[in-house]
Each structure stands twice: as structure tokens, then as C-alpha cells.
Amino acid sequence: MSCDGPDCEKALENLYVFLDQEIDGASCDEIQAHLDDxxxxxxxxxxxxxxxxxxxxxxxxxxxxxxxxKVRLQIRTVQVEITDLR
Structure with missing residues (x-):
């Protein structure tokens, strides 16, 4: 994936809570705006x-x-590991 800016990093870090609609409205709007762009x-x-x-x-x-x-924590851990490898 070619996106690697701070907005991309934040959007991808919160992707699962965004998908599950477990995120506050302001963060949701911010992620949605990023996905739109x-x-x-x-x-x-x-x-x-x-x-x-x-x-x-x-x-x-x-x-x-x-x-x-426990599964959410593991997913987040793997996301951090993948981010660190980039």
C-alpha cells in the first residue's frame, strides 16, 4: 500500500473500530473524510x-x-508490527 502519511496511519489504526461503529462521532467523521480522499x-x-x-x-x-x-488486542499488536516494518 502506498499511503503512509499520518492521516493514513491514524485511519488504518482505527479501521476496525470504525467498521464496528465503536468510535466517537468526531473521529468517525475524520476517518470518513480521509477515506473519501x-x-x-x-x-x-x-x-x-x-x-x-x-x-x-x-x-x-x-x-x-x-x-x-483478546482478539482485538492481537489485531492491534499485528497492526503496530506491520506499521513498524514499513
Whole structure:
């Protein structure tokens, strides 16, 4: 992915909470504005939407909250590792 500015970094760091609508309104508006202007981040957003939809169709059980939080933490950790490699 060719986007690497601070706005891209912030948008991608918050992509999952944005997708899940678990982010405050001001941050949501900021990320949406960035996605409207950045085709690379928008492509990443669409990819994550597809993955989320596929997982949603495949999984009918809801994971316990401690497990969900552990998975979120792991995803964020991997995102940070990937960002550090860039």
C-alpha cells in the first residue's frame, strides 16, 4: 500500500473500530473524510468490510467478551508490527 502519511496511519489504526461503529462521532467523521480522499485507505476499508461480512456469515455464535477483547488486542499488536516494518 502506498499511503503512509499520518492521516493514513491514524485511519488504518482505527479501521476496525470504525467498521464496528465503536468510535466517537468526531473521529468517525475524520476517518470518513480521509477515506473519501485516500483511495489506498478506501481499498483497505473495502477489503476489511468483505472479510468482516464473510466472517459474519460464517459465524453465528457470539464469542465471549474476554475472547473478543483478546482478539482485538492481537489485531492491534499485528497492526503496530506491520506499521513498524514499513
Amino acid at each position: 485516500c483511495s489506498d485507505c478506501l481499498n483497505e476499508y473495502h477489503l476489511e468490510q468483505i472479510v468482516k461480512a464473510l466472517v459474519g456469515r460464517s459465524c453465528t455464535e457470539i464469542a465471549p467478551e474476554p475472547l473478543r477483547e
